Amino acid sequence: MRYPFPVGRSDFIQGDEAIARAAILAGCRFYAGYPITPASEIFEAMALYMPLVDGVSIQMEDEIASIAAIIGASWAGAKAMTATSGPGFSLMMENLGYAIMTETPLVLVDVQRGGPSTGQPTLAAQGDIMQAIWGTHGDHSLIVLSPATVQEAFDFTIRAFNLAEKYRTPVVLLTDAEIAHMRERVYIPNPEEVEIVNRKLPQNEEEARLPFGDPHGDGVPPMPIFGKGYRTYVTGLTHDERGRPKTVDAEVHERLIRRIIEKLERNKENIISYETYALDDAEIAIVSTGIVSRSAVRAVKILREKGVKAGLLKLNTLWPFDFNMIEELAEQVKKIYVPEMNLGQLYHLVKEGANGKAEVELMPKIGGEVHTPMEIVERVVG
């Protein structure tokens, strides 16, 4: 297969472009979207590339329809993606819940900009962290990934597709305007180098009859594909193992919702990803995610030069969340700082994890600029 961009070599491209190319290499062949700064370049790239790989890129009337279209495409067997920013992300919340409830694999990219409402279209923020995790109503779980570089935007997009397929769940790639528009060296692998995971398909009539059951005991039912000969009922209403609505049966509801949450919770170790820098002997920890982590690494280097034993925990996944790991960190260090481009979101997760074992201090920043390394340093050394 020929790709409409060079593979097996490095390129110098924007984060948005990297996400589009990664999606194509991961096997995405259906994209539906509605243009919005700072995510529009993803759509532009998809519109250019999809026809060249026998895929579909379609502009819908709005973001509600965009996510609806990729849910449909996913049930028709395609790997599908949409991308948006805050205002569109808000519109997608209902159907994100539908995708969780119907266990539909898909990738939703949210390129964060300043909010609420239309806010600061061209400037970066991290104000959608809580929305990505808890924005849709009802008890649920999903996967949220958070890249810090253009290379990570590329790598995490491929991972997002694989996790979506493996666990039959929507995955949110939560990035921001800074990474989306930044150009950076990124290695675009040869297709043979890319690990591809495909969803489980029913192996027989029996399995196909239980599209919301648990025939393998791993919480992830095989997904019958529309048009492949099985009759499948898909609904956002509480449903039994066969997909039939059972809206007043407490037991059915509990079994379904607990399985949807448990299938990710029990695989937490395989899903959660993080990196540490100089954390082994640290007395001061910085916990961050996304673009801010890059200022934080630099801040740790400067703090170490000043003789402060600082270290960094950079979270690559925001959900599922490893509260225990944070508690262990809190037992090791005296204080945890949480710099983030909002007025306090990741902070609350970290504080819950720390469980009172160490002081947790928020370093908020809004307005569009990433924290400078010195802003973090000065806050730590006072």
Added chain:
Amino acid sequence: MRKEILFSGFGGQGVILASVILGRAAAVYENLYAVQTQTYGPESRGGASKAEVVISDEPIDYPKALKPDCAVFFSQEAYNKYLRTVREGAKVIVESDLVPHRDEEFEKKLKVYALPLTGIAEETTGLSLTMNILTLGVLTAWTEVVSREAIEKAVLDAVPKGTEEINLRALHKGFELGEKARTEGL
């Protein structure tokens, strides 16, 4: 090795494109790490336009310029706004016709190469808009932050088909001028 380069001017001068070409030369043709960022949005059209490139032989943490080692000023407004952000001893290229009012006191701390870049570009290629490519030639030969081969390949990747020859002519004129600055120890 971490090198920070600032490009600034007003919308339409090719400030952003110059920064992208330099970053590409480093990242794709020198196998170095590189990040390019820019001011984006309504404020970048017509008014002051700014782009930054950070080049390093190791992964780049903070992606923005902290204290630029090298800076290019194509307008008075950009010069006024950003000159004092560069580090002491920085190599600075100034479009002398477009920056008539200079901060002589601060410039004493810098290595300043002031040239009527737009006019030179027009003389060289007949097109003043090749000024950004010519400047990349000056910057490359003067600072040697990337090789001439690398910048040449990156220029060819970026310019429209049919304009290769004219852009290379601008680039080579820039090499000549940058070489002069380098050999004169500026």
